[in-house]
Amino acid sequence: MLYRENGQFKTSYAADQQIFPILQDRWAIGLLLLVAFVAMPLLGSEYFFRAILIPFLILALAALGLNILVGYCGQISLGTGAFMAVGAYAAYNFMVRIDGMPLIVAMLLGGLAATVIGVLFGIPSLRIKGLYLAVATLAAQFFTDWAFLRIGWFTNHSTSGSVSVANLNVFGIPIESPVSKYLFCLVVVCVFALMAKNLTRSAIGRQWMAIRDMDVAAAVIGIRPVYAKLTAFAVSSFIVGVAGVLWAFVYLGAWEPAAFSIDRSFQLLFMVIIGGLGSISGAFLGAAFMVLLPVVLDQLPHWLGIPISTATVSHLVHMIFGALIVFFLIVEPHGLAKLWSVGKQKMRLWPFPH
């Protein structure tokens, strides 16, 4: 009744090809953006920004990048943390070594550095496929872990191995308070989400999907696997690299290589799978799920007033976390985004399903 496209006629190609062809969707997304840009900064508490919204936005961006590689192009990567690390350390070096480097430029250069490394480690994907490739991408993970720990030049010969940035600002506006950090992340995430959405709707996006569905058949109909796979690696690692810069600069402030360990890679892959492979909204849903779940699980015994030791809690969190992941995979292997679209489909027929 409320959600249907009856009477919404398309009279131009532009109208037919817009991202949200249904009026109600456009209203919903406009409302969402309004809440995110206006209501949140006015209402959110500092803890809410620091512990939930900022990590959510940054991890959603990283998941978005990974989703392009795994969900759209079908190349499983377990080395996402590595590309985040490359972005973060590259941007750090640009900031430290070049005086007066603006944050945005450093961020984009960090992304570019991640692109280069991503393409380099993407080259084996032309020959190695499936699970073999997944394990092979771990090489990137362990190599960068080692490189940023052992090679002093990357960390500007910091003795503790941890590096930090301070006095971030964009066009003279300082990015220090939680609200300004949140808004900065939000803008970056919105821009990249829009670009990613449009890329996946374009010719190159279709090529990625063809490669994912069956690479031999795609090659037969004239899609160049080399070009398609390497662009997917490039775009994906660029976005992941930018997310790495944000994670290090905006969220952590001071970090060491452990911040981008293999656990981070797994966490991002979980987001993509639980959110939904091959969907932009899936990256956000998955990130929200994976950020909120540990927070809720940590607080739960506290809310219920059950006295148990923190060690037991952390083990129980591990257990519940693992069990929930398996549960979600069984209930909806296509992810939360699929649940969402099923819900929308039902809404269109409601309240007369026949």
Added chain:
Amino acid sequence: MGFFLETLFGGLMAGMLYSLVALGFVLIYKASGVFNFAQGAMVLFAALAMARFAEWFPKWFGFESLLLANLLAFIAAMAMMVVLAWAIERLCLSKLVNQEGITLLMATLGIAYFLDGFGQTLFGSDIYSINVGMPKDPAFILEGMFEGGVMVSKEDLVAAVIAALLVIVLALFFQKTKTGRALRAVADDHQAAQSIGIPLNTIWVIVWSVAGFAALIAGIIWGSKLGVQFTLSLVALKALPVVILGGLTSVPGAIIGGLIIGVGEKLSEIYIGPMLGGGIEIWFAYVLALGFLLVRPQGLFGEKIIDRV
């Protein structure tokens, strides 16, 4: 030369231990097409069970014999692994039949998280020791050929022998028994096996139990070497390059791959490591495997991947 041989032997024996963990991966992948990331967690779980039961049983039943305690603990730990295999099949895998490889991979990662938490809740999270009477002192061989001989750790030697025995037992089990034949049939072709009356679910439980057995042996050996603690579950990450190097579907591949990785790791650490600043073991194994894969994308002994449109 003596030093080189020492490194070589050390590498070969470390490689045998990697193969033990890699075997678990290969067994499960062959039979059910699941890339089991939980193998490391299973090693930790089995080792924890073994260590704690060996500690608890003498207290509960009031006996002193170490041998008896270890024996009972081994049986109890093995029983737990069988129950675990059954539960994983019943609650998880049977519901995910026909899903894509990556979904199954993620499910086993979920299982790994669960097992890590479950094992440590059940058995505690301190460092425990397993004492099965492994010799700790080093031995010298080939003393006639080199001055001072070549030093090998007796512990590693025993471990390598046990690993070799396990491989022989598994090979016999697969080749000579009726169940083994059924397992190979399922590995060859699920549908054909099912159509001639081999119960898939039972076979999967058996395979996961066998992988649990391999995990238990690996856990005991690694555990008595390094102590039983959380880091034990990370040996899986050491075994992954072994698996892809040897080929996901090949048992001999796991052994040969393990030896190559073991030797490559030790030699690189000694001869290339100092140039790069040390600690290169972990990524060198992966890069080595990557190098082999570029030449043979299906691993050394894996089945040839044939793409059909």
